[in-house]
Amino acid sequence: MRLSHFFPTLLSVALAARPFLNEPDTGIEEVFGSLPAGTLPKLSLIAGLPDFEWAAKRVLSPFSYMYFRSGASGEYSYRNNLEAFHRYRFRPRVMQDVTNVASTLPTTLLGHNFSAPIFISPCALAGLAHPESELGLVRAAAAENILYMPSLFANLSIEDISAAKGEGQVLFQQVNRAPTDNTTQALFRRIESSGAKAIVFTVDAVAPRNRHRSGRFGFDQGDDSYDLATVSLFTLLSSRMSDTDITYIYSGTPTSSSKP
Numbered sequence: 001m002r003l004s005h006f007f008p009t010l011l012s013v014a015l016a017a018r019p020f021l022n023e024p025d026t027g028i029e030e031v032f033g034s035l036p037a038g039t040l041p042k043l044s045l046i047a048g049l050p051d052f053e054w055a056a057k058r059v060l061s062p063f064s065y066m067y068f069r070s071g072a073s074g075e076y077s078y079r080n081n082l083e084a085f086h087r088y089r090f091r092p093r094v095m096q097d098v099t100n101v102a103s104t105l106p107t108t109l110l111g112h113n114f115s116a117p118i119f120i121s122p123c124a125l126a127g128l129a130h131p132e133s134e135l136g137l138v139r140a141a142a143a144e145n146i147l148y149m150p151s152l153f154a155n156l157s158i159e160d161i162s163a164a165k166g167e168g169q170v171l172f173q174q175v176n177r178a179p180t181d182n183t184t185q186a187l188f189r190r191i192e193s194s195g196a197k198a199i200v201f202t203v204d205a206v207a208p209r210n211r212h213r214s215g216r217f218g219f220d221q222g223d224d225s226y227d228l229a230t231v232s233l234f235t236l237l238s239s240r241m242s243d244t245d246i247t248y249i250y251s252g253t254p255t256s257s258s259k260p
């Protein structure tokens with residue numbers, strides 16, 4: 001047998017033995033399987049995060065589910081990211097004093113205090129999932145004192161989301177580059193006026209994406225246009241801002257950085 005034939009055969013056997021599961025098989029189907037499509041399961045029955053995904057698939061319209069679920073191209077990176085994350089292991093540590101372990105949960109992000117080291121990331125169009133759109137997210141973040149980063153492509157305006165903030169609530173605003181430098185700069189100013197404490201500037205969307213899943217619904221099929229978000233462009237935009245202490249985070253890079 002030629003080696004070039006042998007290896008693909010081995011690979012396909014390995015893949016068949018371990019099929020990709022979007023949600024782990026922890027008995028979700030047995031508990032929710034008989035719920036009619038479109039019915040929300042009782043919150044008390046939700047056992048873990050994967051259950052939310054499973055419920056979303058049954059409750060959202062096919063378009064809305066696709067909108068939140070689609071990944072780049074054939075979704076190989078999406079699958080790899082899910083699997084890679086689950087290869088993290090906890091090192092067992094026993095016979096330790098855990099009486100005050102809950103007090104280690106609160107943290108600071110860019111100097112702001114939060115109750116936990118997790119945040120609601122910038123996800124566009126919450127209105128595709130719920131009629132209250134981003135209001136539910138900003139209020140939930142306030143209630144639990146965790147960070148919320150509204151997306152520029154939210155159903156509600158930056159100002160409307162800001163108006164729904166709780167007492168002393170901190171928001172970081174996500175932004176993509178607008179078609180011209182001046183409109184991007186104007187957007188920065190608007191975000192600053194809204195009271196956001198940081199700008200999360202997306203820099204990894206330099207070209208229209210190509211997503212097979214959303215392509216079936218007629219969008220996200222990419223073209224050959226480019227929209228470069230370079231450091232020199234960003235430095236230029238920042239230098240044109242009024243004197244401000246607002247922090248910028250480059251989103252889409254492995255590291256982040258404050259305003260130069």
Ligand SMILES: *[C@@H]1O[C@H](CO)[C@@H](O)[C@H](O)[C@H]1NC(C)=O
Nearest residue numbers: 106107108111112113114168
């Ligand atoms: C964050 O919490 C610490 C400790 O409780 C407190 O000293 C500090 O003033 C808080 N910072 C803000 C910005 O609220």
Ligand SMILES: *[C@@H]1O[C@H](CO)[C@@H](O)[C@H](O)[C@H]1NC(C)=O
Nearest residue numbers: 125127128130131132133155
């Ligand atoms: C949110 O915006 C999307 C896209 O424009 C729209 O289809 C949806 O109906 C909106 N949802 C709400 C609750 O406004």
Ligand SMILES: *[C@@H]1O[C@H](CO)[C@@H](O)[C@H](O)[C@H]1NC(C)=O
Nearest residue numbers: 180181182183185186240241
């Ligand atoms: C963009 O802003 C710069 C600096 O504020 C200004 O000189 C320039 O005229 C503006 N360009 C447009 C097209 O408005």
